[in-house]
Amino acid sequence: MEILESPKSENDLNILLQEVNLSSFIGQLTEEELRQYITNRTIYFFYDDKEVVGFGAWEAINSEWTEIGPFYNLERYRGKGLGTLIVQHLVMVNAGKKLYAVTKNSIVKKMLVKFGFQNVSVLELPWPIYGHLMSKLSLSRLFNLGRKLSLEPVAQFIRTTEPVQLEAEKSTLPAIPLPEFREGESAAI
Numbered sequence: 001m002e003i004l005e006s007p008k009s010e011n012d013l014n015i016l017l018q019e020v021n022l023s024s025f026i027g028q029l030t031e032e033e034l035r036q037y038i039t040n041r042t043i044y045f046f047y048d049d050k051e052v053v054g055f056g057a058w059e060a061i062n063s064e065w066t067e068i069g070p071f072y073n074l075e076r077y078r079g080k081g082l083g084t085l086i087v088q089h090l091v092m093v094n095a096g097k098k099l100y101a102v103t104k105n106s107i108v109k110k111m112l113v114k115f116g117f118q119n120v121s122v123l124e125l126p127w128p129i130y131g132h133l134m135s136k137l138s139l140s141r142l143f144n145l146g147r148k149l150s151l152e153p154v155a156q157f158i159r160t161t162e163p164v165q166l167e168a169e170k171s172t173l174p175a176i177p178l179p180e181f182r183e184g185e186s187a188a189i
């Protein structure tokens with residue numbers, strides 16, 4: 001699995017956008033929003049050889065809090081551990097931050113709990129998260145959320161402490177090969 005900050009081609013963006021916007025679990029993702037994540041360097045694209053198979057994005061709420069998501073993997077790559085790898089990567093790159101996530105996907109709800117997130121009610125959300133959510137509400141977003149209404153309840157999750165390394169984080173973390181150094185040599189990366 002290759003994890004990149006930018007897509008390998010424009011077509012890869014279109015492949016992702018097309019499928020994501022059919023999903024009932026993500027309100028709406030525009031090309032501009034996806035490009036904004038790339039500009040902000042708050043997204044990773046996941047590749048199986050040459051093929052794009054998913055992405056995971058995040059957004060800084062303030063210096064303390066980060067929202068993780070949206071994240072997505074193509075339907076034909078589900079149930080093979082990729083979703084767990086994406087969430088694990090998002091948690092890892094945001095180490096030291098308090099994390100917030102919102103979802104109505106029951107699979108994601110279970111995954112978040114495995115990664116040490118707590119399900120909280122809207123009333124329990126910390127203040128910075130309210131401000132962040134209000135700033136994201138636009139008419140077009142509300143319209144698209146309404147279009148995709150489902151019976152699945154939306155749930156809010158927060159992770160405020162770094163748990164001792166969780167089983168979910170240990171299990172599938174890919175070994176990142178580090179360059180070998182000998183004294184006096186410079187590293188070629």
Ligand SMILES: CC(C)(COP(=O)(O)OP(=O)(O)OC[C@H]1O[C@@H](n2cnc3c(N)ncnc32)[C@H](O)[C@@H]1OP(=O)(O)O)[C@@H](O)C(=O)NCCC(=O)NCCS
Pocket residue numbers: 023025026069070071072073074077078079080081082083084085102103105107108111
């Ligand atoms: C959620 C999503 C990322 C999961 O991807 P995935 O590659 O199938 O995930 P994994 O293979 O790592 O499986 C994660 C867990 O879910 C379980 N799972 C996967 N598919 C399942 C299914 N159809 N039914 C029940 N459980 C399922 C797995 O068994 C695994 O559980 P375990 O950790 O106890 O073994 C993917 O389904 C997706 O992109 N969904 C739509 C977008 C979305 O909801 N994004 C999140 C909100 S922004």
